[in-house]
Amino acid sequence: MKKAILLVAFGTTSPEAGKAFDRIDARTREAFPGEEIRWAFTSRAIRAKLAAEGKEAISPETALARLMDERFTHVAVLPLHVMAGREFHGLCRNAALFAQMAGGFKQVETALPLLSSHEDMARTARAMIARIPKDRKPVDAVLFVGHGNRNHPSDAVYAAMNHIVGRMDPNVHTATVEGYPGLRDILPEVVNKGARKVYLMPLMAVAGAHIHEDMAGDGPDSWKSAIEKSGLECEPILTGMGEYPEVAEIWLDHLRTALSRLVP
Numbered sequence: 328m329k330k331a332i333l334l335v336a337f338g339t340t341s342p343e344a345g346k347a348f349d350r351i352d353a354r355t356r357e358a359f360p361g362e363e364i365r366w367a368f369t370s371r372a373i374r375a376k377l378a379a380e381g382k383e384a385i386s387p388e389t390a391l392a393r394l395m396d397e398r399f400t401h402v403a404v405l406p407l408h409v410m411a412g413r414e415f416h417g418l419c420r421n422a423a424l425f426a427q428m429a430g431g432f433k434q435v436e437t438a439l440p441l442l443s444s445h446e447d448m449a450r451t452a453r454a455m456i457a458r459i460p461k462d463r464k465p466v467d468a469v470l471f472v473g474h475g476n477r478n479h480p481s482d483a484v485y486a487a488m489n490h491i492v493g494r495m496d497p498n499v500h501t502a503t504v505e506g507y508p509g510l511r512d513i514l515p516e517v518v519n520k521g522a523r524k525v526y527l528m529p530l531m532a533v534a535g536a537h538i539h540e541d542m543a544g545d546g547p548d549s550w551k552s553a554i555e556k557s558g559l560e561c562e563p564i565l566t567g568m569g570e571y572p573e574v575a576e577i578w579l580d581h582l583r584t585a586l587s588r589l590v591p
């Protein structure tokens with residue numbers, strides 16, 4: 328058995344946001360010493376931008392083809408996605424096809440994304456709550472800001488997360504930039520409950536454009552602007568979840584499960 332680990336992320340062009348991937352890479356190498364660890368990125372646009380800057384960024388398919396040429400027999404793929412959305416399903420499908428090719432791998436196992444069970448959601452919620460700035464007063468609201476997708480069934484994990492975090496702390500909520508619940512579904516409740524201040528924390532692996540522009544930007548349509556327009560103070564936190572070791576550990580547990588399924 329010649330085994331490899333393939334870490335797959337959407338990607339980012341911001342070196343600052345990329346620190347989250349560096350942290351995950353370091354944690355993975357620590358947890359699996361001596362294993363072959365490779366990276367791939369699912370976003371075609373981000374791969375093109377990185378290539379224009381002279382940085383190598385390959386697709387999961389290219390990464391798998393290379394591993395196949397190098398005669399690896401088993402691959403565990405870890406999707407660094409938050410939920411099992413469109414990209415995750417595309418990755419699963421293509422990874423499974425690689426496992427079927429003649430003369431190729433014996434086995435390819437794709438791990439689950441971050442929020443794949445109630446336990447994952449509760450662990451993520453606890454890890455995020457522990458990272459809320461210590462100066463926050465109990466009456467002040469905290470919003471975990473996810474990506475979301477109104478047209479995908481997995482969008483429901485954000486409503487589930489909102490329920491789970493709300494039971495841990497009634498002034499902590501989950502909302503998304505492109506799914507349900509959105510800011511407009513949550514903000515009236517925050518205002519009604521008498522918060523003076525709202526903390527925004529990314530529920531995304533990296534703090535990329537959605538976080539810097541849609542969430543924390545100075546434009547009139549950003550969450551920060553909408554919150555300030557409601558008369559509340561707003562403090563955006565620009566740290567992707569991948570930078571928190573406690574969250575990275577949940578992803579690594581999913582990788583451990585995938586590795587344990589590999590049969591020599």
Ligand code: CO
Pocket residue numbers: 474537
């Ligand atoms: Co997006």
